[in-house]
Amino acid sequence: MITTSPSEFLEAYAALAPLPDAAATARAAYLVAPAEFTLATESARDNRYMDMSLTVDPLKALAQHSALAQALRGDCPVITFPGNPATPDAVFPNNVFGTAPGRLIIGRMRHAVRQREAERTDIRNFFGDVLGYDEIDLSGCEDLVAELTGSLIIDRVRGVGYCGLSERCDLAGAHAMHQAFDLRLTFCFELAEFEYHTNVVLALLASRAAIIAADGFRDPAVPQAIAKAYGDRAIWLTPAQKQAYAGNAITLSDERVWMSACAVSSLTDEQIEALSGYGFAVGAVDLSEIEKAGGSLRCCVGEIY
Template sequence: MITQSPSEFLEAYVALAPHPAAAATARAAFLVAPAEFALAAESARDNRYMDTSLAVDPLKALAQHGALAQALRADCPIITFPGDPATPDAIFPNNVFATAPGRLIIGRMRHAVRQREAERTDIRAFFGDLLGYDEIDLSACTDLVAELTGSLIIDRVRGVGYCGLSERCDMAGARAMHQAFGLRLTFCFELADSEYHTNVVLALLASRAAIIAVDGFRDPAVAAAIAQAYGNRAIWLTPAQKRAFAANAISLSDRSVWMSVGAAAALTTEQRETLADYDFAIGAVELDEIEKAGGSLRCCVGEIY
């Protein structure tokens, strides 16, 4: 079922029993290292978190990325693919490559500079030839835009997707991802005009709590419905906290939430205590150089299910 109605979503959600064997978090994750890190002016056209006037330090970005990989290994195995100088800002692989059990999904990116990333044969071969995953390739579909887990936040335990519609994902893309990920329910909604990806306004933590920036949604009732679905176990962000990428977070185990140092610093003491009450410990990694490219920690992480 795909719906754009908050009430229909909640009615369908409560009728869904969790998958008994579904894992709430990934069994491993992969990153793509920065290579000659730079900012793509084409991506900046609809990513308001980017500022192409800023100078970037490729070596600092590489060092921060390496520290990220090392930190995340505390929760699950991490694989880092080498970067490609032809795509110098291609450090956010979750928009292009994503997985469901036994499947590699390749997204249809909006911008040509990002579409080139989908052509990487080594990542395709890793999942197809080595892991034996079936490939679902949306990258050649010219009639849709589907930027995978940038636009689509997934509750893996229940098979529910939360899809924000913007320049980076349209309804045709949402339908294609619903099928590709094998979802049972997808709740589609429009993001605020200033937003490009859902994962900067919403995070689901191990399918049992949420981080929500309500100003990132065109209709506040959508954010309220998502929080209600999780028993109102939600951290509500201010616009400033959203801009600090506090919603661009990920859980790679049942008891942790990872975000950048800047995002973690933006949280209040009460929010930190609430996360602790939800049994989540905060892990933070310095990513200020990488964040100049308009994404943060969650954007860097491709999950392997």
């Protein structure tokens, strides 16, 4: 079922029992290292988190990315694929490659500079030849835009997707991802003007709590409905905290939420205490150089289910 109605979503959500044996977090993760890291002018056209006036230090970005991989290994196995100088800002692979058990999904990116990432045969072959995953390739579908888990936040325990519609994902893309990820319910909604991806305004924490930036949604009833679905176990972000990427968070275990050092420093003591009450310690990694490219920690992490 796909719905755009908050009330219809809540009614359908209440009828869903958790999936048997479904894992709340990924069994492993993968990253793509920065190579000759630069900012892409094309991506900046609809990513208002980017500031093209900033200069970047490629070696600092590489060092921060390596530290991220090492930190995340505390929660799950992590694989790092080498970067490609032909796609120097390609450090956010979760938009291009996604997984469900036994399946690799390849997204349809909006910009040509990101579409080139989908052509990587080493990543495709790793999932196909090494892990034996079936491939669902949306990258050649010219009648849709579907930037995977940048646009689609997934509750893996219930098979529920939260899809923000923007320049980076249209309704046709939402339908394609609903099928590709084999979801039972997808709640589609429009993001606020100037928002490009759902994963900067919403994070689900091991399918039991949420981080929400209410101003990132066009209809205020949408974030309220999402919070209600999780028993109001929600951390509500201010616009400044959203800008600091506090919504760009991920859980790779049941006990810890990861976000950038900038994001963590924006949180209040009360918010950190609330996360602790939900059962989550907070892990932080300095990604200040990578964040200049308009994404943060969650964007860097591809999940392997």
